[in-house]
Amino acid sequence: MARVTSKDLFNYKPSGELDADYVAIMDMMKSKQKESSAAATDLSELALKDDPESIAQFVAATRASSEPFIRGLMANEGYAFGEQETTTTFLKVPTTHDGEYDVGVEVYTPKTLESETMRAAYLHVHGGGAIALSAADVRPAVQCMAVTSNCVVFNVDYRLAPETKCPNNIKDFYEVIKYVH
Numbered sequence: 628m629a630r631v632t633s634k635d636l637f638n639y640k641p642s643g644e645l646d647a648d649y650v651a652i653m654d655m656m657k658s659k660q661k662e663s664s665a666a667a668t669d670l671s672e673l674a675l676k677d678d679p680e681s682i683a684q685f686v687a688a689t690r691a692s693s694e695p696f697i698r699g700l701m702a703n704e705g706y707a708f709g710e711q712e713t714t715t716t717f718l719k720v721p722t723t724h725d726g727e728y729d730v731g732v733e734v735y736t737p738k739t740l741e742s743e744t745m746r747a748a749y750l751h752v753h754g755g756g757a758i759a760l761s762a763a764d765v766r767p768a769v770q771c772m773a774v775t776s777n778c779v780v781f782n783v784d785y786r787l788a789p790e791t792k793c794p795n796n797i798k799d800f801y802e803v804i805k806y807v808h
Contacts, residue, residue: 682789690759697760701767709770713737720806725795731784732803733762735773747778748807750800757788757796781807 673685714736719729740746751772753765762769762784773780785799 686758686789689756693755693759694764697754697764701765703767706767706771709735709767709772709774712739712774713770714741715766715770720803722799722802724798724802725786725791728786728799730786730799730803731762732806733766733769733782733784735770735780735782737774737777737779740777740779747776749773749776749778749780750804750807751780751782752785752800753782755787757785757793759787 670685670688673681673688676682676685716734716736718732718734720732722728722730736746749772751762751765751769753760753762753769755761755764762782766782769780769782781803783800783803785796788796791799
């Protein structure tokens with residue numbers, strides 16, 4: 628069988644006019660892309676420095692860029708079923724490894740499991756590179772995870788660096804593991 632030869636399908640030139648709203652959106656996206664590229668370069672440079680001011684700037688810039696992005700994602704209406712189909716409770720797990728501190732934990736129980744006594748559990752560590760975000764920031768997605776996996780999810784709100792030095796944020800999570808076990 629002979630191969631099909633392209634008839635310039637990929638060189639199609641649209642005819643007509645572009646919608647003004649579309650042009651405005653594309654211009655805005657190009658502008659944001661330039662800003663993001665410059666900010667990424669600045670972050671890369673800050674990440675290589677080891678002085679307190681650069682570290683503080685790096686953390687502030689990372690938090691300022693990641694938190695609104697994640698909150699925007701979590702606002703998607705596709706995550707609404709998670710809140711509707713789970714019961715959310717909050718607990719505190721006491722720790723003493725870096726002074727006295729109570730680690731916040733959000734617990735999402737699928738409503739279909741509320742009457743069950745033997746339930747699977749999953750402990751979730753929110754993203755953010757240990758320097759940004761919180762359990763609340765990712766709540767909608769993790770509630771959905773509880774529903775779709777049909778298990779109780781413990782969303783650990785561990786302390787963030789650099790305010791908390793490693794391994795204390797890891798120990799926060801470990802204390803929750805012991806508590807749940």
